[in-house]
Amino acid sequence: DAGITQSPRHKVTETGTPVTLRCHQTENHRYMYWYRQDPGHGLRLIHYSYGVKDTDKGEVSDGYSVSRSKTEDFLLTLESATSSQTSVYFCAISESPGSNYGYTFGSGTRLTVV
Amino acid sequence: DAKTTQPNSMESNEEEPVHLPCNHSTISGTDYIHWYRQLPSQGPEYVIHGLTSNVNNRMASLAIAEDRKSSTLILHRATLRDAAVYYCILRGDYGGSQGNLIFGKGTKLSVKP
Numbered sequence: 001d002a003g004i005t006q007s008p009r010h011k012v013t014e015t016g017t018p019v020t021l022r023c024h025q026t027e028n029h030r031y032m033y034w035y036r037q038d039p040g041h042g043l044r045l046i047h048y049s050y051g052v053k054d055t056d057k058g059e060v061s062d063g064y065s066v067s068r069s070k071t072e073d074f075l076l077t078l079e080s081a082t083s084s085q086t087s088v089y090f091c092a093i094s095e096s097p098g099s100n101y102g103y104t105f106g107s108g109t110r111l112t113v114v
Numbered sequence: 115d116a117k118t119t120q121p122n123s124m125e126s127n128e129e130e131p132v133h134l135p136c137n138h139s140t141i142s143g144t145d146y147i148h149w150y151r152q153l154p155s156q157g158p159e160y161v162i163h164g165l166t167s168n169v170n171n172r173m174a175s176l177a178i179a180e181d182r183k184s185s186t187l188i189l190h191r192a193t194l195r196d197a198a199v200y201y202c203i204l205r206g207d208y209g210g211s212q213g214n215l216i217f218g219k220g221t222k223l224s225v226k227p
Contacts, residue, residue: 092158
């Protein structure tokens with residue numbers, strides 16, 4: 001997807017290990033979001049950022065932390081991965097949170113916790 | 115955010131028009147109607163959005179009912195690449211979560227050759 005990349009694309013990790021997913025954008029958008037997608041639940045917001053060092057919790061934030069030290073990078077960390085965090089993770093960016101603006105999503109990271 | 119209702123699935127033939135309906139009877143006056151789609155194994159992709167008037171872009175058209183309680187996404191000539199889950203989402207300036215997009219289950223569109 002133009003302007004937004006996620007890494008890694010796939011990861012398998014063991015229960016209890018820390019994991020960091022990276023979202024990188026080249027659009028200079030202020031707002032960035034982390035979602036997870038699971039069968040039967042659709043996409044749910046984990047955390048979001050409204051500027052460098054400005055972040056807040058979303059609907060399903062337990063077990064996750066985020067950091068944003070630069071405009072272009074938004075990191076999602078699972079401090080101690082659990083099997084319930086096996087999911088597909090999507091990052092999104094937006095120029096504005098206003099209702100007249102759309103989001104651009106990354107291609108996703110498929111995380112498996114064994 | 116106000117709730118939307120979409121059919122679980124629809125089928126279409128290739129090169130024919132497709133009309134994807136969405137009901138949103140509790141829409142408020144400032145809610146925008148957004149459509150996204152998600153192709154298999156990809157992230158959601160913005161399609162179109164509108165407030166009151168019908169909207170057209172290179173991907174699709176959005177027809178909004180006069181009372182705004184329903185809308186229809188129109189794909190003018192479906193291709194195999196249009197097979198995806200289509201989400202109708204209402205976005206308003208409700209504050210909190212900085213304008214979070216709330217996804218429902220969407221409509222799974224199948225396109226037959």
